[in-house]
Amino acid sequence: MEKYEKLEKVGEGTYGKVYKAKDKETGQLVALKKTRLEMDEEGVPPTALREVSLLQMLSQSLYIVRLLCVEHVDSKKEHGKPLLYLVFEYIDTDLKKFIDTYRKGPNPGPLPPSLVQSFLYQLCKGVAHCHSHGVLHRDLKPQNLLVDKEKGILKIADLGLGRAFTVPLKSYTHEIVTLWYRAPEVLLGSSHYSTGVDMWSVGCIFAEMARRQALFPGDSEFQQLLHIFRMMGTPTEKQWPGVSSLQDWHVYPHWEPQNLARAVPALEPDGLDLLSKMLKYDPAERISAKAALDHPFFDSLDKSQF
């Protein structure tokens, strides 16, 4: 690790501290993600092995933050647990901060529609890449999407470690892990969820780019469900077969679905159609990332640049 000079702590990722650092030799900026390897009696844990190597492979996509290398530090003398540094390319901002500049900056105003279109397309590209490789992200949110403002590039970060490193309920700073982008089937305790969970998050992020505000800002799992139900209507067995047999299903107040156009007035009809397909209650009916790329919403986008 002597290769890198730590510059500053830039965040507390879900799985540990993240530092901005500089490669002393090349001057290249990198993001160092520090993770403790939970060694068991059989040496390097198989889950860590499989997850990190999967990450190595997925990060070949342009729409996934690039993992430059993996450095292992033997810290046996101090803590007894070896450290693993994942060295990623450094990208200066994330989508949350980026949206904030349009909300609270000196000149607040909507994000340019062409940018929303381009970011959503890149997000779907990245998600399609993960899904085609059998990997779910499970925690897509604006903080996990890195943005290169100059180049107009969006990349997915914090990927694939869901199994190697148990998902904590609270992050290191005791900030409660956000529920805003969590799919209803996860909130209702379904144990067999699939690619649809990521598409729900993509829908929430899409709406947030257009609104500059979260679509479903719940502060507990119960509140989160109520936020969703109030907007989308309380789900019925007809809409979503099997919903009432999910583990955490209760009897909820009956709400009628609201008009999405009122919640996201900045979106034109094609955008609203795509959004409503991403927010389908029945996960099996939800649009896939691959299909989303062909949606008419992207017809006016110059896809050759991607």
Place this chain on the structure above:
Amino acid sequence: MELDLENPLLSTFHDSIPSLFLIESDHMPSLPQSLKPTEFGLSIRREAMSLILHLSSNFNDPFLPYLSVNYLDRFLSAQPITQVKPWVVKLTAISCVCLALKMKETGYSVSDIQNDEGFIFDMETIERMELLILGALQWRMRSITPFSFINFFISLFKFKDPPLVQALKARATEIIFKAQNDIRLLEFRPSIIAASALLSASHELFPLQFPCFRKAISSCSYVNEENLVNCWNLMQEIAMDGYESVWEGVSSSNTPVNVLDIQFCSSSTTTISDSGKTKNTSSEAAAMAVAPVRLERDQKRTKIGCFPNDNSLLLPRIKQEKGPLEEKSVPRAIYS
């Protein structure tokens, strides 16, 4: 999440093919082309390989030693063993098998393979070695191997008959396993090895369709023609190796190299007229058919120069190659 060598990316078939070709070179030993392995390096590899085979013999899965040796080769090319201490080789071999077991999610672990006499490393030592190997391999443990490309290349052949596909795949798989022993193949990309193994297999099993297969593979934009020719020539030699015993009794003369030359040249003309290619491609095909002879000679020279102890390999090979030409009733005759 289990690593399946035929599908390392866990992906839905054709989606991942371009990325496989893109990143396969990250999963190769980094042998500088000019640098031939030393005799010492070769003996280390041989010893480690036989240990790996021994350690994985209980698991009844040929992909396990294959993956372990893939790790071994990539590790040795990044961090050559220079010490002569025998435990270093043992520790390397055992750690490679441990890592492969974990990647394949077998549920077995070190304790299951360490029962053997002569292998007693404590967990901490193995763990350090695992981390050393992981570092050298940059944690790229989902190896892209020739097996990752087999189905893709077979799909180019547009076979209609599943049993034929099975037969072709089985023979190509056999050849790939065998080819791992030959250090000369380490310089070729996994996709090229897969394509060559399939060509060899189809050459043996379906000689009449061979020109079509050859054309299908050559026209694949991911395949470098020159590398394919070079690799295929080596592969043919390796593929024949198993038939050694069959041909041993048949011939004893050591003069047939010229006969072979003639046979290859004449057969190349048949190939061209059969497939009805354009002039341009037919000259390519001719080059392909003639090349083996020229190349083999070159290889013999290098072989003698670089592998002084391996001369013994030459004789049986000449014998086998002569076999099919003399014995007409042999089903495997190359151009029937």
